[in-house]
Amino acid sequence: MPYNLFQSAEKKKLTSRRDMHPATAKWYDRRDSVFIEFCVADSKDVKVSFDKTKFGFSCLGGTDNVKYENEIDLFEAIDENESKHKRTDRSVLCYLRKAQPGKSWLRLTKEKPKPSWLSVDFNNWKDWEDDSDEEMGNFDQFSDMMNNMGGEDDIPDLDDESADSDDEIP
Structure with a gap:
């Protein structure tokens, strides 16, 4: 009889696992950190666990409380004490502080095959390895450069030009 109780407990555990869904996520790499954004609107009961080589996320989301x-086995180690997360109405953004800053992560996961729920956030991706601090452009400097390029005074006035010679062809 204890065998059947164990089976029903295992069955219950499997059933509850089937009710869980992986949240869609996007990630990007920075010099000293990695960011993961879980795209879950109206999240509640958010739980995030940081371990040196593992990362866990769970929540209830949407109006249906899905x-x-x-759970992710990470590509490299993180500083679990310096890692944080922030919940918004549309997503949960997680900041994972790298244990070895300055080392690029080729991928987020330890295993090479990427999970179907995970993608690269190309809108926030930056190839920081190729940039040195001196070469990194400052937006203020860019604005100053654009302002110093000359204004409308340098543009020739074309309104007074005579009709184009092509206009006279019958």
């Missing part, structure tokens, strides 16, 4: 759960 259960989301993600």
